[in-house]
Amino acid sequence: MTVNTFDDLVSGIQNGEKDITISRSILCNYSIILPKGVNLNGQPQENGELPLLSFQHSDGIGVSANNSVKNLNIDVPTHHKAIFNTTVQQDLGTFTFENLLVKGQVSIITRVGVEKANIIINNLDIHSADARHYLEQPQKYGVNVLQGALTIYNINPNVDSLVSVAVSNLSIGRKNAPVSGCGVFISGFGDQGGRTEISKLHTKAIYSNGKIPLGVADYITGGVFILYGAHANEVITDGEVITYGVNDMVLDVWGSVDDWTSNAPIISYGPSGVGFVNFGMVKNFTVNAPLQTYGLGARGYNQYDGTVDNISFQSIETFGDGSVGIQISKKIGTLTVNGDVTTHGSIGASLVKGVYIDLPAYALSIKNGGAATNITIKGNIATYGDHVTSYIVEQGGNPGLLTVEGKITASGQNSQIEKTE
Known part of the structure; x- marks a missing residue:
């Protein structure tokens, strides 16, 4: 069934049509609910543009079970749901959402x-x-x-x-x-x-x-x-x-991931945003592009809980006070940075497990309980802020086999290259 008005769309659903094609843009007066097995598809108009399904004051398309929504532009108020599920039953089957531009x-x-x-x-x-x-x-x-x-x-x-x-x-x-x-x-x-x-x-x-x-x-x-x-x-x-805001992690894991590959930049602009933070179990994690953070207390890579077997970065650079480059609090496997680990900040507030604490912008920090099998930095470890240690190992921390192919430097006032507690 092909429809081009809201009344026809509602009639098609009420009459039990299973495959409904929308051929024109439609303003919907209220949410539409697709019964079980109903498929909604947009048909390109004469100029190739897909129809726009608009909802003025409501959520958009509700799906029940075994539904598909394809080839549409969907516009609801930003604080509403464009697509949502509505039914509680043991098996919802398959929902397919394809070729959609959504607000x-x-x-x-x-x-x-x-x-x-x-x-x-x-x-x-x-x-x-x-x-x-x-x-x-x-x-x-x-x-x-x-x-x-x-x-x-x-x-x-x-x-x-x-x-x-x-x-x-x-x-x-x-x-x-x-x-x-x-x-x-x-x-x-x-x-x-x-x-x-x-x-x-x-x-x-x-x-x-x-x-x-x-x-x-x-x-x-x-x-x-x-x-x-x-x-x-x-x-x-x-x-x-x-990510742009306060406490906005860029990539975060609480669950488990076998293989994660990022092929483009990872950037945090807000305070206490972390480029990659891991509380979960990750086997292989690779970033083939720069990781940068700019906000106050916005760290590069944090291993808080769980572990990662193999992790590599192209480079890590932070600019804010309190913005640690790499902080390891649990045991991990192999860590490789193919370029530099660089921080530019001094001491600043950073969010740690729901509490703000003051941290210097260490480049590489191994916390008590943090450990690695081996760590390889193929570039430099460098800090530029005042009152910062570039490489620090706390009592109870163990970096394993550490290889730094470049230099370790600390350029700020009252800063030091290395500290082992």
């Missing part, structure tokens, strides 16, 4: 009673959204995580509950016009309970800003955030990932 959040949240769902996303571009006000928020390490422009969240505590996810060609936000909240947010119920399995997460550029006020220590966001209860086989970020 508003895309949200699939599975609750008690849902044991199975499969989500396939290809060529989804969420150009603007505000996901900060939704109350379903993971909590751990003294912080809550705000939802994202793309939110996939299994909050069924049943250990048999499983959400399967495959994402390709995902874009979120625009440069200097980020979405509000996380960019990508994918979570299971927790460390125990319902799971989310990601076979592949492939992104293009991601731009996000949590808009968290400075000084608020118990909320965070991430550009790409793999939360607890979620396991990813493969994550690839082929576009730059940039």
Whole structure:
């Protein structure tokens, strides 16, 4: 059935049509709910442009089970949901979202009673959204995580509950016009309970800003955030990932990832944003582009909990006071930096597990309990701020085999090259 008015679209759904094609742009008076097995598809108009489905004061398209939404532009108010799920049943089947340009959040949240769902996303571009006000928020390490422009969240505590996810060609936000909240947010119920399995997460550029006020220590966001209860086989970020706000991590893991590769710059502009922070279990993590942070207390790489087997960076550079280059608090395997590790700041406040503390902008810091099998820095370790130690190992820390092929320097006043406590 082909429709070009809102009344015809509603009639088609009510009459049990399974495949509905939209041929013209339509203003919808209220949300539309696709019953089980209904597919919604946009047909290019004479000039090749896909139709725009607009919603004035409401959420957009609700999906029930075994639905697809393809080849459309969708416009809802930024603080509403452009696509959302509506049904609680044991098996939701497969949701397919393909070739969509979206304003508003895309949200699939599975609750008690849902044991199975499969989500396939290809060529989804969420150009603007505000996901900060939704109350379903993971909590751990003294912080809550705000939802994202793309939110996939299994909050069924049943250990048999499983959400399967495959994402390709995902874009979120625009440069200097980020979405509000996380960019990508994918979570299971927790460390125990319902799971989310990601076979592949492939992104293009991601731009996000949590808009968290400075000084608020118990909320965070991430550009790409793999939360607890979620396991990813493969994550690839082929576009730059940039966060702009306070406590906005760029890449963050609470769950587990087998292989993560970033092929474009990783940048944080806000205070207490971390380029890559890991609380989870990561096997291989590779950044083939510069990692830079600019805000107060915005660190480059933090290993807080969990571990990583093999991790490598092209280079790490921080500019803010309190912005540590590399901080290792747990045991990891092999760490390689193919270029330099550089910090420019002095002492400043930085968010650590929900508490602000003062930190010097160390370039390489091994904390008590932090350890590595081996660390190789192929370039230089350099600091430029005052009252900073370039390389510090606290009592109870162990860097393993450390190789620095360049020089270790400390250029600031009252700064030193190395300290072992």
